Amino acid sequence: MKVKTPYRTAGLAIASCLALTACMSSGADSDSGEDGTGPIKIGISLPLTGDFSEPGKGVQRGYEAWADYVNENGGLLGRDVELTILDDQSNADRVAADYEKLINSDGVDLVFGPFSTRLVVPAAQVAQDYGFLFVEPAGAAEEVFTQGFDNLFYAAPAIADDHYNYLADAIEAMPEDQRPKTAAYAAMDDPFAMGTAYGLKTRLEEMGVETVVDEVYPPNTTDFGSIAAKIADSDADVVVGGTQYQDAVNMIVALQQLGYQPTMAAFSTAPTNPEFPEAIGEETEGILSPTGYTPEADFPTNKEFVDFYTEQNGTPPAEDEANAWTTGQVVAAAVEAVGCADPDPECQAQLIDWLRENEVDTVVGPLTWDAEGRPQGAHLIQQYVDGEIRIVLPEEAKEADLIVEKPEW
């Protein structure tokens, strides 16, 4: 018995490891509306639990605020809007089933997209099968636009690859001898995060900036010491992180711990998060980040949005909330212009065609799209200046001057 037990128990330990990777589940809720001519019913599935629950809830707040705002201001085509939001648990299989259910059994009039590239693609496929217009708030990765969808529109200023465009332009505009010579890239193995870093990498390489480190790490990486060691050892002039929140914070601290001082440091997502300076402390000065939204932007509808949202929620909206609101604005513009909002393929086709040919004013600026649904804009570049995150690029929108040489962190 003594000899056999370890075998059995070791097997059990493995089984439990596997059970864990198979992930956990929790309850889902759903509710459905009745078909009718009353309110315009809009079906949405969002990751309210699981990996993307934080941004998913942000998108939910944005959608709900938009619906409340529309209903308080006379509705859409004179009808109230009513949201049906399902929880897909951040699961790509569930999100497809959710949209099937929304369109087939709940009989919604319109659909809005979910959060994250990984959920947008399967959801858009279902919408395409039923001929529905599909405007989505969060599918920035290039692969969203290469699936052949002709019903999809991304309601944000730019796709991931273009996020750093203004920064790349600014570097290109420098005299050649002042440009950085070497760059290190570290990106999470995620279509969005990698897209942002590699978009900048392509541009910098074209300018002759040598790539000295190019690391991709899995999303569940807990230790950034080794990646930081590689970057520090290369002593690159520029460090570019294709990051989400926790990996950016951990990587920056790991780089600081190794005494590495780049002349330019750019990380996607994390620096625009209000928690970021709390986590990093005073060493944020000069850190760059692209952003699709700022409450301070003076686009025509933005002030109404910020005021309405702030009054309702107590805090100003962040990027996820803004993208959700933008989605609502884009669909509403099409509905008002075409004059219909029902699941009939003809109405949906008209909505799609209208968006192909027209520009929509939104809280993130005027949006137009190419044939695959890519928005034709660019992200703002923000930087920590005197402890505050300010817009530094492009020139016409800047709130502070770009710090070219990053202070020591």
Place this chain on the structure above:
Amino acid sequence: MSLFVQSLVLGILLGGLYALLAAGLTLYFGVMRVVMIAHSAFLILAAYLAWWFTDQTGLDPLLSLLVTVPLFFGMGVFMQRALISRLRPATLTMMSVLLTFSIALVIEGTLGFVFSGTQRRIRLDYGGANFEIAGANVAVVKLIAFGLAVVSLAALFLLMKKTQFGQALRATIQHPEAARLIGINTERVAGYGFGLGLATAAIGGTALALDSTFYPSLHWHWIGPLMAIIVVGGLGSIPGAAIAAMVLGMGQALLQIPLGTTWAQTFFYIALFATLMVRPQGFFGGRLAQRF
């Protein structure tokens, strides 16, 4: 060359942390044949308590150990007496997986409810502080975590070897019936053993919180590698877990240089499969593990 030295130093520090995080797991298994899936959830709980303590008082998170270590010890004793000891011995190992899986979910849910899913980090004045030894930078927080690991593992080892309680615990591990025959209250000893394991989770979680961000579901990222460490080291052997943690931590840091992060992480699972094929009882397991 300097990258190699730097990676080696990082690997040693990482290995120490892994050893501390895995120690409790191997202890539960050694004492009671309990596969404790919730161990990493308790690590995250301790991290949150350390963060909350610092947030509320402004004091160093290490001081929270004065509260969390006894608290976790008490919780461990309670958990063993109230829940684990009620499982039928014949199916104990299997059922403990289910039981502790549910405990992990409860902890995760509670943390999310109380502290929200927002990522937290303890900001320390010395968070980025470092000094140089032989061309390698050593981060102060990583060194503190390593120090905590060395001190707690040494204390645990001495406790097992030199005290009467340790003797009773080892007797319970080796042969519960015989231990009972010579008058050891094996039930109580098992409870204390479980408490000790959980007390290491309090220290490990605090060490973890010094140097990284955490959020309620982070424990699922940790349980896999920690299980791999104790299987490679030999279930039930604390020195085995420490050595395996050190080897795997250094392996991960060094393989990172030529192979990149994804493959360096896969190293854990390759080591796990290789161990199960070649020596399923682990490299320090089997009879050796029974004796510590």
